[in-house]
Amino acid sequence: MTARFWGDLKSSDFAGLSPDRTVAVLPLAAIEQHGPHLPVSVDTTVMNGMLAEAMPLVPDDLDVLVLPTQAVCKSNEHLHSPGTVTIGWESAIRSWIEIGESVKRAGLRKLVLVTSHGGNVDPMKIVARELRVDHGMLAVCTAWMSFGLPEGLYGELDIRHGIHGGDVETSLMLHFRPDLVDMGKAALFKPHTVTMAEEGYTHLRPTGPHAFAWMAQDVNRAGAAGDASLATAAKGKATAALQAKGFALLMADVARMPLDTLYKAG
Numbered sequence: 001m002t003a004r005f006w007g008d009l010k011s012s013d014f015a016g017l018s019p020d021r022t023v024a025v026l027p028l029a030a031i032e033q034h035g036p037h038l039p040v041s042v043d044t045t046v047m048n049g050m051l052a053e054a055m056p057l058v059p060d061d062l063d064v065l066v067l068p069t070q071a072v073c074k075s076n077e078h079l080h081s082p083g084t085v086t087i088g089w090e091s092a093i094r095s096w097i098e099i100g101e102s103v104k105r106a107g108l109r110k111l112v113l114v115t116s117h118g119g120n121v122d123p124m125k126i127v128a129r130e131l132r133v134d135h136g137m138l139a140v141c142t143a144w145m146s147f148g149l150p151e152g153l154y155g156e157l158d159i160r161h162g163i164h165g166g167d168v169e170t171s172l173m174l175h176f177r178p179d180l181v182d183m184g185k186a187a188l189f190k191p192h193t194v195t196m197a198e199e200g201y202t203h204l205r206p207t208g209p210h211a212f213a214w215m216a217q218d219v220n221r222a223g224a225a226g227d228a229s230l231a232t233a234a235k236g237k238a239t240a241a242l243q244a245k246g247f248a249l250l251m252a253d254v255a256r257m258p259l260d261t262l263y264k265a266g
Contacts, residue, residue: 033081035224057248147246166226175236
């Protein structure tokens with residue numbers, strides 16, 4: 001199969017797809033503020049850019065179909081900033097489950113949910129579990145950042161704390177859409193996680209294993225976290241290449257796993 005995007009197939013094409021070998025991909029992004037230097041489209045731009053780089057790396061003998069990118073997702077941690085467009089967790093979970101059910105009705109049982117926005121992580125895990133429990137699907141959750149960062153490109157601050165609009169995301173945007181980046185407003189947006197460590201907090205942080213629920217301005221009043229002033233297009237290109245390669249390898253893993261690996265009661 002040469003088509004890589006769900007919408008490019010005719011309805012009659014789905015009958016010829018193998019449920020054991022075909023992988024559907026649901027891209028989950030966001031439209032939300034990313035600090036004073038980046039547009040609200042960052043997560044959607046990064047998602048579409050990453051897919052454009054990753055899909056050519058998927059071997060031709062693997063049937064991988066990318067569903068339409070969901071640009072408006074759960075971003076209520078950014079709702080104090082104009083331009084953020086969000087839906088609630090109930091709506092997000094319900095709509096993603098229904099998309100998964102549509103995949104199942106098309107005769108497919110393998111679905112990868114991939115996000116470019118951290119706020120989607122918790123609800124998409126619930127969705128994956130529900131699709132497994134109720135529909136017997138192999139539902140996989142991943143994020144582009146889960147494939148790591150190139151060795152030696154980013155400083156410790158951004159690796160550990162640069163969760164939003166810092167060096168990494170700004171570098172990716174300089175790679176994908178430099179025309180949308182205002183480096184004159186890029187700065188060191190010191191995350192409150194760093195401040196709390198300096199003040200002697202032992203475990204409690206806005207992010208990490210002992211996190212409190214936060215709004216974006218709790219992490220940094222500018223709504224960004226990390227040193228965006230260090231960003232370069234070269235870093236973004238290297239990051240995209242690494243993560244795209246990892247994603248293509250994951251597609252091969254998912255396609256390879258037999259559906260009968262999943263337990264079936266009765």
